[in-house]
Amino acid sequence: MTVSPFDHPYLSGLLGDTETAGRFSAQAEIAAMLAFERALAEAEAVEGVIGAEAARAIVTALGWFEPDMAALATGVARDGVVVPELVRQLRAAVGAPHGASVHFGATSQDVIDSALVLRLKPVLDRLDALLTQLVSVFGELEERCGANALMGRTRMQAAIEITTADRMRAWRAPLERHRARLAVLRPELLVVQFGGAAGTLEKLGDKAEAVRKRLADRLGLGDAPQWHSQRDRLTDFAGLLSLITGSLGKFGQDVALMAQDGSEIALSGGGGSSAMPHKQNPVAAEVLVTLARFNATQISGMHNALVHEQERSGSAWTLEWLLLPQMAVAAVASLVQANALARQIESMGDRS
Numbered sequence: 001m002t003v004s005p006f007d008h009p010y011l012s013g014l015l016g017d018t019e020t021a022g023r024f025s026a027q028a029e030i031a032a033m034l035a036f037e038r039a040l041a042e043a044e045a046v047e048g049v050i051g052a053e054a055a056r057a058i059v060t061a062l063g064w065f066e067p068d069m070a071a072l073a074t075g076v077a078r079d080g081v082v083v084p085e086l087v088r089q090l091r092a093a094v095g096a097p098h099g100a101s102v103h104f105g106a107t108s109q110d111v112i113d114s115a116l117v118l119r120l121k122p123v124l125d126r127l128d129a130l131l132t133q134l135v136s137v138f139g140e141l142e143e144r145c146g147a148n149a150l151m152g153r154t155r156m157q158a159a160i161e162i163t164t165a166d167r168m169r170a171w172r173a174p175l176e177r178h179r180a181r182l183a184v185l186r187p188e189l190l191v192v193q194f195g196g197a198a199g200t201l202e203k204l205g206d207k208a209e210a211v212r213k214r215l216a217d218r219l220g221l222g223d224a225p226q227w228h229s230q231r232d233r234l235t236d237f238a239g240l241l242s243l244i245t246g247s248l249g250k251f252g253q254d255v256a257l258m259a260q261d262g263s264e265i266a267l268s269g270g271g272g273s274s275a276m277p278h279k280q281n282p283v284a285a286e287v288l289v290t291l292a293r294f295n296a297t298q299i300s301g302m303h304n305a306l307v308h309e310q311e312r313s314g315s316a317w318t319l320e321w322l323l324l325p326q327m328a329v330a331a332v333a334s335l336v337q338a339n340a341l342a343r344q345i346e347s348m349g350d351r352s
Helices: 018-023 026-046 052-064 069-079 083-094 108-145 164-189 202-219 232-258 283-304 315-344
Strands: 149-154 157-163 265-267 345-348
Touching (some): 018 108, 018 315, 026 083, 026 108, 026 202, 052 083, 069 083, 083 108, 108 164, 108 232, 108 315, 108 345, 149 164, 164 232, 164 345, 232 265, 232 283, 232 315, 283 315, 315 345
Antiparallel strands (some): 149 157, 265 345
């Protein structure tokens, strides 16, 4: 049983993407958090913040450590975040005298935010690959049907004759711009979070910046000053997700309208009706509109989550957890559906 359609047993077949949803699973998050703790121990050992023997003990324990999930759930209910209980278990696994070196100088938000960014890396790769694929499919479709005549419509009324290529440019061009936006956003978004209790890394003294850089390098992330209460990077990413689904929603809406009487577009496949067997419903086109409207609704919440009071917030941070994963899955699912829909187009416009 689930309250989310994105990982629902059957609704996810329409609205979800298993690969992307997996990036936000508890297992993926824990693996990324433990990768942070390992990289932190190794970076601090190199800089002499903790001993080399302590770092080896932490790395060895991480090789076999399996968290107690029931205790993590109890800990989150108590602490509001999973990290205090996770660190307690990890310190117990490392044991004396080196357990105290686990998580040294870090705070819960460092672990959770860095773990999120680590998991967003493959999401960005998937978005880029699917955008590239769809632009290519649109290009092939334009070569095949682009010269065909089509009635142009303004305000949903017949206007003047255009070609199908004219309409398809409005589908393809925004996707090319989204790819460019994604390339610009990538180095800004994929940066480490490491600030300690109040963002000052006070426990590391003059080694703070060196440890942070080594930590970033070991995680394969960019180095940047802490951004505990500066959430513009994540909100910028959410904005791009909404732009992608919005552009695909326009594609879906156009196809659904063109398919009303079948004279402007021919589609293979389509959804069946339980009451009218003769129908082929443009399901993929409809889903694109739905997902566009979903992300357009969620983006306002991400803008609300920008309001992180003082040095760190609990409520605004938690709001991000509710919104960003679903927006990411919606964007990827939308691209998957759009690629499928574009391949279902057999012909467009009038060849006469």
